[in-house]
Amino acid sequence: MIGMDSRTDAQGNPLSEEQLRMINATAVDGVQNTDTIIMVRIPNDGSKAYGISIPRDSYVDIPGYGTHKINSAYLRAKNQSLRDQQNAGVTDRKELERTANREGAKNLIATVEQLTGASIDHYAEVNLLGFYDITNAVGGIEVCLKEAVKDRYSGANFKAGPQTIKGVQALAFVRQRHGLPNGDLDRVVRQQVFMSGMARKVFSQDMILPGSEKLAALQQAIKKSVVLDEGWNVIEFAQQMVTFTGGNLEFLTIPHGRIDLETGDGSAIEIDPAAVRAFVEGLLRGKTSADPPAEAADQKPTVTVLNASGRSGLARDVSAKLQTAGYTTGEPGNSSTRSATVVRHATGEEAGAKDVARALGGDYPVEPDANMPAGQVKVFLGEDYESAGQSLRTGDLLALNGAQQGPACVN
Known part of the structure; x- marks a missing residue:
């Protein structure tokens, strides 16, 4: 179009x-x-x-x-x-x-x-x-x-x-x-x-x-x-x-x-064609946070971002930021409000979680979760999360799930 x-x-x-x-x-x-x-x-x-x-x-x-x-x-x-x-x-x-x-x-x-x-x-x-x-x-x-x-x-x-x-x-x-x-x-x-x-x-x-x-x-x-x-x-x-x-x-x-x-x-605008193709392929396949990793264990994990900050649209903003950094992301969502941001990972996959924490731009703690599937990381964005440097305000898009009564405000 x-x-x-x-x-x-x-x-x-x-x-x-x-x-x-x-x-x-x-x-x-x-x-x-x-x-x-x-x-x-x-x-x-x-x-x-x-x-x-x-x-x-x-x-x-x-x-x-x-x-x-x-x-x-x-x-x-x-x-x-x-x-x-x-x-x-x-x-x-x-x-x-x-x-x-x-x-x-x-x-x-x-x-x-x-x-x-x-x-x-x-x-x-x-x-x-x-x-x-x-x-x-x-x-x-x-x-x-x-x-x-x-x-x-x-x-x-x-x-x-x-x-x-x-x-x-x-x-x-x-x-x-x-x-x-x-x-x-x-x-x-x-x-x-x-x-x-x-x-x-x-x-x-x-x-x-x-x-x-x-x-x-x-x-x-x-x-x-x-x-x-x-x-x-x-x-x-x-x-x-x-x-x-x-x-x-x-x-x-x-x-x-x-x-x-x-x-x-x-x-x-700088573009990495490989990152674009991976991003589009994930969408065309209907990839979700429950999908298994497609490559070996040293591949970047699939990251699902959950908004626990109380700030509207933050999970989608951060998902876009991680996609820019080359990560495949699951469907962003919300979680119970918490004060501190944390990155949770599957047992034995601390290194990948630390990379995600660095990609978020802060010194956020990582912790194992025995229930997390291999190759998956979950980010819980707390009230302490700072989104400085985020260039694309995708969190300002309309809420498309039908629950919002009117459009979100944009720049």
Whole structure:
């Protein structure tokens, strides 16, 4: 699922001046980079689905073009196709664009497949106008901000607290990165919050069932501004998922290293492809904390983080931090409040537990647990846990289990 920084509609026609003003954009401030990249895995059996965000500045290998920021994969292949077609004598502008866009999408898919180890079955690309139209069609999504923001670049101008947004406001909300503590990573969190809220609203209110008042508007918005792979009727696909609920969808972000890696393309996000593939493979297999270790005993243990601090979302934050450090994590959860953080391990596996404690960034005690399976570690986050240095605030995502009455507040 791609969010395209594009000033054209789904047929490649340039947006009018009126449309550009409507979405708070100009004809020259977009270069058709893929600034939102989310790989969505929807299982056939109706079990939990995952949306895996790949930050746009992830520094990865792009097949045929070397190592660059992933958001340039589409444009590099598109521009090469335009040159090749023009050299071959093709002059029809629409044909040039259609073929070039197809090559751009193919190269981006190949890049994501190589990075994640997953096979991509379908492709959906939405541009700025399409996002605007779709959010209007569903009637807006409730979000919550910790603090008021005003950003001239994206047009974001919001008060603090919960609010329902759509159209140009929704675009500004998911596009803002200037003025956020962690820049594009915080923007990724905003996108995840918005998309999870949209999924919860669409599926919980039967918006896509035949006869729904909003279905026609949603179909029109998708037809006008969303590019899909050939033959894929996304509305029919969604209608087959009528038993699916927003609570069965969780958004995560691929593990990453430093966010200020200096490259020939400017500052980028450091990516370890092996860690990304291991992370994605664990999700595709439905791996849980009860699964046995896949390798020998010296492999990093699988870590399950339990929040015993009383602070909302901390277990998920710390799980993301451990994933960045190369650990496979179980489903985060809660535990009875305790004052001190502790790391518990299987008998004879103290060394691995100490490594986990160091990865947490503190001198936390480790202790054996005779009931712990081999290759497993449990972290109980106490009131003493300090989360300094945590770059990705995934704990600020919406609660997707249906228990929360409203969205959690984000930066």
